[in-house]
Amino acid sequence: MAVAPTLTRRAALAACTLAASAVGRAEASRPPLRLVVPGAPDSPIDTLGRALADAVAVAGNAAPHVENRSVDRGARAIATIEHAVPDGRNLLLFGSGLVGGRYGRDPLPVDPFQRLTAVAQVAREPLVLAVRADARFETIPDVVAAARARGPRERALGGTDALACLVGREMGRLCGAHLAPTLQESSANMIYDIEAGLLLAGWLRPSALPVTRRQIRLLAVSARRRSVLWPDVPAAQELGAEGLDLECWTGVFGPAGMPLDAVARTYRMLEDAFASWRLRGATAALAMEAELRPGEQLLETMRRHDGVWAAAQRAEDLARWRPAASPP
Numbered sequence: 474m475a476v477a478p479t480l481t482r483r484a485a486l487a488a489c490t491l492a493a494s495a496v497g498r499a500e501a502s503r504p505p506l507r508l509v510v511p512g513a514p515d516s517p518i519d520t521l522g523r524a525l526a527d528a529v530a531v532a533g534n535a536a537p538h539v540e541n542r543s544v545d546r547g548a549r550a551i552a553t554i555e556h557a558v559p560d561g562r563n564l565l566l567f568g569s570g571l572v573g574g575r576y577g578r579d580p581l582p583v584d585p586f587q588r589l590t591a592v593a594q595v596a597r598e599p600l601v602l603a604v605r606a607d608a609r610f611e612t613i614p615d616v617v618a619a620a621r622a623r624g625p626r627e628r629a630l631g632g633t634d635a636l637a638c639l640v641g642r643e644m645g646r647l648c649g650a651h652l653a654p655t656l657q658e659s660s661a662n663m664i665y666d667i668e669a670g671l672l673l674a675g676w677l678r679p680s681a682l683p684v685t686r687r688q689i690r691l692l693a694v695s696a697r698r699r700s701v702l703w704p705d706v707p708a709a710q711e712l713g714a715e716g717l718d719l720e721c722w723t724g725v726f727g728p729a730g731m732p733l734d735a736v737a738r739t740y741r742m743l744e745d746a747f748a749s750w751r752l753r754g755a756t757a758a759l760a761m762e763a764e765l766r767p768g769e770q771l772l773e774t775m776r777r778h779d780g781v782w783a784a785a786q787r788a789e790d791l792a793r794w795r796p797a798a799s800p801p
Contacts, residue, residue, distance in 0.1 A: 506562045508537040508725075509554055511547030517680065517759050521596060521723060522566045524755035525746060532745035537564065546574060548581055555588045559728040561735030565589065568723045572775050573636055576782045577791050585775065590731040591724060591768035592739050596761040598721035599696035600640050601682070601706065604674045605667055606690045613693060613714040616674050617648040623673070630654040631663045631675035635791070640676045640695045640719045642790055643781055647714050653790065664689060678721060679703070680760035696720040701762055719778065723761070724771045736768060 508526060512518035522539045530536035542550035550565060557563035571589075574581035583589075602616070610616050620629035630645075630652055632638035638654040645652030655672070657663040660681035666672040668688040676695065679702065693709040694700050697718040709717040725743065727736070746752060747765045756763040785791055 506535055506537040506564070507540055508564045508566055509540045509542055509550045510566045511542055511550035513543040514541055516543070518566060518568065518723070521756065521759060521761070524752055525566070525595060525743075528746035528749040528752035529742055531749050531751070532742075534742050534745060546570070546579075546581065548583070551581065551583050551585075551589070554726065554728055555583065557728050559590070559731040559735070561727065561731060561739050563728060564592070564739065565726040566595075566723065567726060569636065569721045569778065571724075571726075572778045573639070573782055575779070576786050577635065585726070586772075586779075588729050589726040590729055590736065591772045591775065592727055592731070592736055593743050593768055594722055594724045594764065594766040594771040594774070595743065596723040596756055597696070597764050598678055598680065598723075598761045599694040599698075599700050600637055600676045600720060601679055601694055601703065602644075602674055602676055602692045602709070603664065603667055603682075603689045604692050605670070606688050608673070608690065610674070610692060612712045613644060613709055613717075614648050616692070617645055617650050617652065619673050620645070620652055621650050628655045628666070628671060629673045631657045631666065631672045633657050633660045633663055633675070633677040633681055636719070636721065637676035637678070638790075639781060639785055640717070642785055643719060644676075644709065644714050644717055647716050678760070682760070694720075702757060702760065719781065721761075722771070722774060724768075740767065 508522050510518050510522040519539070519541060526536045526539050542553055547567060547570065550567070554563055554565040571585050604610050604616070610619070623629045630641045632641050632654045635656070638656055641652055641654035654676070657666070657675065660677050661683070663672065663675045663677060664683060667675055674692070691703060691706045693712050694703060694706050695709055695717060697708055697710055699706065699708050725739070727739070743765055747763065753763045
């Protein structure tokens with residue numbers, strides 16, 4: 474009679490071992506969670522992707538494997554996810570160039586609205602308007618009026634990339650003027666031109682600001698809300714550019730047809746990750762704000778930006794945004 478309990482315990486232990494083994498095999502058979510980034514190792518988008526993956530792991534979830542696809546301006550990264558299985562385990566981290574890249578002389582060969590699923594926005598980076606420190610501009614209409622007063626051969630407004638030029642164009646349109654911002658070769662060149670009086674003002678990303686900027690002043694940010702990184706810099710809408718709301722953003726995407734439960738599961742994983750102070754610190758180090766927003770809100774932002782890009786292309790303004798000559 475003393476043997477039966479021993480056999481029962483052994484049988485129970487064996488059953489638990491077999492069950493755990495079966496669960497382990499099932500988990501091992503699932504494809505790993507991967508996050509494809511359109512940048513080389515140590516690039517800003519790669520740094521953000523790895524910080525996000527680390528935060529996911531700290532929250533107790535399986536960390537996604539970060540894969541770099543840095544060729545063709547992100548087209549390879551998009552194609553990797555575009556043709557992947559929409560099971561929630563294949564994700565893409567991409568910035569606002571996903572929309573803006575559809576326009577211009579060499580557009581990205583993908584329609585993100587048809588070929589991808591917006592899961593969440595994870596970061597924002599409003600652009601900043603830089604002017605000379607001694608400039609008497611107090612409002613956006615002040616800048617626009619001064620720009621209109623310059624001759625047709627004089628440069629008035631600059632931008633460090635196509636999005637910055639788009640913001641400048643939209644700023645003028647909302648103030649009743651047609652401005653043609655000059656695409657600068659670099660942020661350093663644009664800051665030099667502003668300090669030298671060759672440009673009145675210029676839009677650029679905060680990550681491109683020089684460490685010391687004694688001779689320039691940040692007048693406004695390009696979004697409808699102030700930036701937590703620059704709380705003393707007003708939003709452009711506060712300074713008379715009502716309706717100006719264009720900024721860089723970074724989002725997480727899946728393939729088209731991603732089931733709603735997979736989207737919800739991924740979003741919950743990101744919510745857990747955003748509890749990590751390390752993620753916010755890593756994002757701030759890139760001059761970005763960690764901000765989690767649902768895919769529906771990101772999609773709304775993408776459509777609004779797409780409309781502004783399309784209007785600029787119809788007006789043939791994109792062709793005018795060519796690099797200016799380097800200063801002597």
